[in-house]
Amino acid sequence: MGPHRRILGARPDAASVGRHGISRRQFVGGTGAGLLAAALAGCTGGGQLARESQNAAGPGGALQWWDQFRPLTKMLENDLFAPYKKEHPGVTITRRQMDTPDLGQALQVARRSNQMPDVHSIAGLGGISPAALVSEKWFQPIGKLADFEGSPVSDLLYDGIHRFDGEIYTVPPFSARWHDAVPWFNTALIKEAGVDPEESPATWDKLREVARRITQKTAGDVYGIVVPSKDTEYLQFLVHRLAMTAGAPGAIDWATGKYVFDSQPYIDAIEFLVSLQTDKIVHPASASMGARDARARWAAGQAAIYPWGAWFIGGLRVDEPEAVERGVGVWHIPCPETTRNFVYNPPQPGMLWVSSQSKQAKTAAEIMLRMTTKEFQLKLAAAMDQPPALAEVVAEADVHPAYKRCVDYFQDDVRISPSPEVGNPGVWQVLAEMRDIHPNLGDIVQSVLTGSTSDIAGELKRFNDAISAERERAIKVVREEKGAKVDLNAWIFANWDPKADYDQQAYAGR
Amino acid sequence: MTTTQERNPPATVAARRRRWEWPQRLRKDWWIYVFLLPTIIGYGTYTIYPLLASWWFAFLDWPGFATSGTFIGIENFERLLEDDLFWNAFWNSIVFLVVAVPLRVGLALALAILLNRKKTPFKGFFRTLFFLPVVTTGAIVGVVFTLLLDAGGPVSLSMVASGLLDSPANFAADAGTSLYAGIAVWVWKWLGITLIYWLAALQTIPQGVHEAAMIDGAGAWAEFRRVTMPLLVPFLVIITLIDTVAALNVFDLMQTLTGGGPSFSSEVIEIYIFRTAFQATVPQLGYASAAAVLFGLLTMALAVAQALGFRWARSRIGSA
Numbered sequence: 135m136g137p138h139r140r141i142l143g144a145r146p147d148a149a150s151v152g153r154h155g156i157s158r159r160q161f162v163g164g165t166g167a168g169l170l171a172a173a174l175a176g177c178t179g180g181g182q183l184a185r186e187s188q189n190a191a192g193p194g195g196a197l198q199w200w201d202q203f204r205p206l207t208k209m210l211e212n213d214l215f216a217p218y219k220k221e222h223p224g225v226t227i228t229r230r231q232m233d234t235p236d237l238g239q240a241l242q243v244a245r246r247s248n249q250m251p252d253v254h255s256i257a258g259l260g261g262i263s264p265a266a267l268v269s270e271k272w273f274q275p276i277g278k279l280a281d282f283e284g285s286p287v288s289d290l291l292y293d294g295i296h297r298f299d300g301e302i303y304t305v306p307p308f309s310a311r312w313h314d315a316v317p318w319f320n321t322a323l324i325k326e327a328g329v330d331p332e333e334s335p336a337t338w339d340k341l342r343e344v345a346r347r348i349t350q351k352t353a354g355d356v357y358g359i360v361v362p363s364k365d366t367e368y369l370q371f372l373v374h375r376l377a378m379t380a381g382a383p384g385a386i387d388w389a390t391g392k393y394v395f396d397s398q399p400y401i402d403a404i405e406f407l408v409s410l411q412t413d414k415i416v417h418p419a420s421a422s423m424g425a426r427d428a429r430a431r432w433a434a435g436q437a438a439i440y441p442w443g444a445w446f447i448g449g450l451r452v453d454e455p456e457a458v459e460r461g462v463g464v465w466h467i468p469c470p471e472t473t474r475n476f477v478y479n480p481p482q483p484g485m486l487w488v489s490s491q492s493k494q495a496k497t498a499a500e501i502m503l504r505m506t507t508k509e510f511q512l513k514l515a516a517a518m519d520q521p522p523a524l525a526e527v528v529a530e531a532d533v534h535p536a537y538k539r540c541v542d543y544f545q546d547d548v549r550i551s552p553s554p555e556v557g558n559p560g561v562w563q564v565l566a567e568m569r570d571i572h573p574n575l576g577d578i579v580q581s582v583l584t585g586s587t588s589d590i591a592g593e594l595k596r597f598n599d600a601i602s603a604e605r606e607r608a609i610k611v612v613r614e615e616k617g618a619k620v621d622l623n624a625w626i627f628a629n630w631d632p633k634a635d636y637d638q639q640a641y642a643g644r
Numbered sequence: 645m646t647t648t649q650e651r652n653p654p655a656t657v658a659a660r661r662r663r664w665e666w667p668q669r670l671r672k673d674w675w676i677y678v679f680l681l682p683t684i685i686g687y688g689t690y691t692i693y694p695l696l697a698s699w700w701f702a703f704l705d706w707p708g709f710a711t712s713g714t715f716i717g718i719e720n721f722e723r724l725l726e727d728d729l730f731w732n733a734f735w736n737s738i739v740f741l742v743v744a745v746p747l748r749v750g751l752a753l754a755l756a757i758l759l760n761r762k763k764t765p766f767k768g769f770f771r772t773l774f775f776l777p778v779v780t781t782g783a784i785v786g787v788v789f790t791l792l793l794d795a796g797g798p799v800s801l802s803m804v805a806s807g808l809l810d811s812p813a814n815f816a817a818d819a820g821t822s823l824y825a826g827i828a829v830w831v832w833k834w835l836g837i838t839l840i841y842w843l844a845a846l847q848t849i850p851q852g853v854h855e856a857a858m859i860d861g862a863g864a865w866a867e868f869r870r871v872t873m874p875l876l877v878p879f880l881v882i883i884t885l886i887d888t889v890a891a892l893n894v895f896d897l898m899q900t901l902t903g904g905g906p907s908f909s910s911e912v913i914e915i916y917i918f919r920t921a922f923q924a925t926v927p928q929l930g931y932a933s934a935a936a937v938l939f940g941l942l943t944m945a946l947a948v949a950q951a952l953g954f955r956w957a958r959s960r961i962g963s964a
Contacts (some may be wrong), residue, residue, distance in 0.1 A: 239922050242708045260925045263710055270710050355796070364817060364903055382951045418795035421817030421906065427790075436796075566707065574728055577907065584906040586819040 166239050171267035184587040194499035197494045198251035199229040199499075201486065202237050202258065205448035213513040218501055225497055249414035252492035253502070264483060265555060265562035268298045273487045277302030279499035286504040287523045292481045292638065294555040294562070303372045304484025310519040311548045313467065313477040314443035315375035316540055317341065321461030323438040327351040338376075338406050341439075341468045345415040348438045358415035359416065361407060362428035363583050366576030372441060373579050376403035378477045379469040383632065385575075388552055391603075391625030395575060396591065396598040402470060404579055404590050411583060420583050433457035441467075444544070447537050448518035458638040464540045467547055476632060478551035484521070515541075557641055560612065560620030567608035570571045571600045646958045689807050702932035706926025720934035730935055732908055733916035734942065737825055740912055744827045749880070752835050756842030757868070771843070775836035782833065786900025789829045790816055793901075822902045822910035830897055838887060845879035846872075892943070913939045 167388070207229075215227045232240060232249070238258020244250045250272075256264060268271065282288065282302050291297055296304050317335075327348040329503045333516075334514035335341040345358025361366055378384060380399035387394045390456070392480075410416050420428070425450075426439045426440065432440040440446070451458050469475050486505075488498045504510055511522040515531035521541045522528065528541045554561040573581065574597060581587045612618040629643055630636055657836035670677065701718055706713025706748050724730050755774065778783065793799055795812035803809040849872060857867040858908040895914040898904065904911030904919065913917075913935070 235923065241924065242927065244707070246711060258921060259709065262926055266926075268709075268710055272709065364905065368906070418812055419797070419814060421814045422790050422794035424903075533901055566923070566926055567930070570926075573907070579906060581819075582818060584814075584819055586907040586909070601763040 148250070195224065195494050195497065196226045196228060197253065197497055199227055200232065200240065200251040201229070202232060202234045202255055203447060203519060204231055205452050206517050209233055209454075209513050209517045214501060214510060217505065218497075220499070222269075226278060227501075232258075244487075247561045247616055248491060250489040250491045253486050253488055253495045253498045256487060257485075260275070263555060263565045264304070264487070264561040265294060265298060265559070266380040266566040267487075268303060271490050271561075272324060273303050274490045274492065274495055275303050276488050276495060276499035276502065279496045280503040280504060282506070283497075285503060286508065286511075287506045290482065290523055294559055295481055295553065296558075304487050305402035305502060306482040306523050307485055307511075307514065308482055309523050309525040309544075310479050310482035310543045310550055311478065311525060312444050312521055313375050313544070314371045314447065315467050315477075316444060316543070317465045317467065318440050318536075319463050320432065320435065320438045320444060320457075321463045321466065323348055323352055323435065324463065324480055326353070327438070328555075331463045333496055335468050336466070336518050337468050338468050342406075342413065342415070345410065345439060346413055346536060347413045352438070356435065357417040357437045359439040359441075360417040360423070360432055361410070361420050361429045362423035362425050362629070363421045363580055364427075365424045366423045366574070368576075368577030369465055369579040369583075370574065373400065373403045373407070373476050373575060375467065376406060379475050381475050383630070384478050384551060384626055386554075388625075388630040390626040391622045393602050395601070396594040398568050400575075400594055401590050404582055404594075406470075406583060407579065408590075430454065444521055444537065444540050445519045447534055447540075451518065458534065462534070464536045464543070464635050466543050474547075476545050476547055476549040479547070481556065481629050491558045520521060520578050550634070550637065552566050552630055552640070554625050554638040555569040557627070557644060558620055558624035560618040560632060561624050562619055563612040563616055563618045564605065564608045564624075567611050568604050571597060571604055573597065573600075649858070653948055683795050698933040699937055701930050701935075702937045704930035705927070706930040708921065708929050709922045713915060714929050716930070717852055720931050723808060724766075724934055724938055729911070730916060730938075733818075733904075733911045733913045734841065734939060736909075737892065737913040737939070738946070739823060740827055740830075740894065741888060743824070744830055744891050745887045747827070748831045748835060748838050748891075750882055751831065751839035752883075753876075756839050756846055758906035759839070760843060760846045771836075771839070777833045778836040779786050780833070781898045782894075782896035785829060785833050786897045789901055791906075793825055793829075814823075815905055816902050816910075819907050822906065826894070826901055826910050826912075828899050829901060830891070830894055832886075833897065834890060838883060841879070841886070842876075845876055847876050848879075 146255070146549060173554065183367065210229060215229070219227060234257045236258065238260065241250070253515060256262070256267065259267075265588075276372050277283070278301075279298075281306055284289070285305065287305055287307075289309075290306050292301060296302060296306065318330065318564060322329050324344075327344075328351060329344050335344050337413060340444060341359075347408065348358040349355065363374070374384065377397075377399040380402045382394060382397055382399035385393055385395060387397075417423075417428075417431060418430070423431065428437075428440060429442070429446065429449060430453070431437060433456075447458065447462060450462065469476060486502055488495050488502075500510060505514070508527060511524040511527045512531045513520040515528045515533055518533055518537045520543060525541055525545070528538055531538075555565075573593065574592075578587075578590070578593045578597060581593070584591055587593055609622070610622060627636065627644060629640060666757055669888050689964070701713065703717060705719070706718045740812040757762055759770055765768075791797055793819065794813040794815045799815065800809065802829055804812055813821070815821045830844030853871055854867065857871045862870065893913060894913070895918065898910060898912055899918070902910040904915040917932045917935050917939075920935060
């Protein structure tokens with residue numbers, strides 16, 4: 135201990151390096167402080183602002199790009215960014231692909247810490263109206279930075295969705311003609327069960343019969359259908375689509391503006407899912423599966439039919455390509471009766487937005503404009519994600535025949551519905567004021583499928599009443615506190631024709 | 645004041661001297677504080693600031709997409725008190741705590757006693773085996789157990805095969821079992837670390853004490869109850885405290901295992917806060933912060949009530 139005490143310098147003079155020099159203690163302290171200062175000075179880490187790196191990169195600058203499109207990774211890099219960077223040597227583009235929930239959290243945190251990427255998707259922000267984000271100055275307009283009015287998608291630009299106060303903020307790279315309850319099937323299992331893959335089961339009962347036959351006639355533990363129920367959002371969308379095929383206009387009756395979650399089509403849709411479960415033709419582990427888990431189980435041959443979106447096959451090709459090789463097919467979405475009803479979607483919102491904090495808006499706008507060209511739309515189709523805005527290019531794109539058929543079926547099955555936000559700019563303020571109601575439709579379906587409740591009609595009625603009351607409260611608040619000119623009439627579209635698209639002219643003729 | 649100063653003049657002088665000493669000590673030992681600075685900055689930034697900020701946020705109406713919130717007083721707390729799902733999450737967290745902590749502490753103690761015995765073979769192997777899940781990421785454990793506990797998983801199938809179940813069950817996706825499935829997995833995952841605490845505690849007991857008990861004719865149970873356990877009580881308090889804190893930090897496991905479902909049956913308070921803050925149609929940062937603050941206050945109130953009840957019971961037993 136003795137020598138140690140002296141070396142460590144219990145007395146400052148004892149550890150003195152020299153008469154006039156600094157003490158050893160001071161030397162160690164000073165060196166440590168210097169190293170610490172150097173470390174702190176050099177540590178920019180994740181807190182480094184995109185704008186700082188842009189300045190450092192010179193006039194071209196570095197563009198930060200965040201989205202959730204996993205199947206598009208290679209295509210965006212090779213067919214969008216690479217050609218642009220080749221033409222603009224000073225530009226660098228850094229893309230980060232995140233899962234949707236992670237992206238939503240990252241955006242919220244980035245926004246508050248002034249570290250927003252230049253271009254980003256708004257997926258994961260909980261379905262908030264883009265108009266609310268525009269009003270909070272999240273984005274900057276891009277209409278004057280590139281010729282979007284002259285682009286092939288100019289007819290798809292709507293006030294209140296893409297254009298705000300006359301300024302274009304975003305463009306839709308994808309088509310609005312899609313839905314997320316496409317019955318994708320494993321062709322090998324279908325054939326093994328003696329089912330004709332070319333003939334869509336037209337009715338719910340037919341689909342049920344096909345699923346039953348697959349369960350019974352295939353070898354091993356194969357189930358007719360998988361309905362992942364861990365993710366309530368998936369269930370919510372599935373039931374919406376099924377209810378539409380049963381005649382529902384969606385969650386809102388456009389003739390009265392009222393919510394219709396408690397209507398018979400919604401009850402029938404949930405009862406149909408219950409009947410599949412009662413027949414024991416649904417994969418028994420469905421309740422533990424999220425949408426991607428179910429796709430993996432489907433790819434492993436544990437279930438033959440999986441109702442999901444057009445992106446199903448694009449995701450398969452990235453994560454389970456052997457399942458695409460083995461054989462994948464697609465049917466029309468079935469209806470309860472042989473009479474065909476339509477599935478409705480509002481106009482497709484913009485997917486990508488340019489941050490108000492970005493100093494690279496022109497570069498971002500130019501790249502986004504390229505996404506609207508026929509050449510890029512062909513590449514977009516080839517990624518087999520959501521159908522491209524110019525859906526007609528799919529016919530000549532390098533895609534799997536099942537994807538081509540899926541997009542063809544969308545032309546028959548899907549119609550564009552009204553969007554209250556287009557009709558009345560005050561609607562977004564109401565939507566932003568509305569608080570979530572739980573249990574919502576997805577929660578109710580999950581409760582029913584896991585046996586927590588059997589009172590489908592009662593639960594739907596309670597939800598419908600609660601969300602109606604919440605909308606009325608929100609309307610009152612925004613009218614009284616924010617002076618918004620909006621009432622229940624904003625949700626009424628008396629000239630809506632269930633068999634036709636509700637287009638730009640229809641809004642004028644309301 | 646004057647009276648106090650007159651009464652304690654030496655203390656006042658000493659305090660003054662200490663005040664003068666402080667800048668001198670700072671000048672002399674400044675490098676100590678330089679080395680402390682990263683810890684102080686880190687702790688302040690990532691612990692103290694978020695703690696204080698969440699208290700302030702709790703009084704704001706703050707939609708997640710806005711850069712700041714509006715002061716609304718105690719409105720968030722008033723809404724929370726009427727929010728059935730908050731209370732559901734609160735009680736789920738309490739059930740988790742009440743069931744999981746005794747289970748983890750008790751099982752780990754039993755295993756530690758077994759693995760501390762001289763006669764137990766392969767002690768090192770078993771210690772490693774029990775410790776392995778501790779070093780596995782919680783989210784990964786959640787994902788793996790989703791597969792193990794679903795209707796086609798080995799747990800369900802073996803229970804059906806052995807006649808314990810009539811038909812396969814989704815333990816993590818059934819409203820009646822999901823919370824308990826989470827508890828079981830949590831106990832399994834963290835058992836190893838509590839086992840290490842107990843082994844360390846057991847090894848502080850001198851061998852002579854056990855030998856003395858044996859000479860006095862104590863059997864294994866009597867020795868444990870009257871000799872070992874009383875010596876372990878101080879450790880029990882610390883280990884229970886550590887495990888209690890851990891039982892309130894189960895977000896990664898529960899989110900990946902059950903996602904709080906089905907029907908909110910396994911939604912613990914952290915998932916409730918996360919859902920409100922990040923997954924709502926309009927994220928509500930103020931409301932989520934208020935939930936965190938209120939849960940903290942209610943847990944503290946429960947702990948104080950429990951301590952008072954414990955003291956009262958001991959005094960009653962003492963006076964009887």
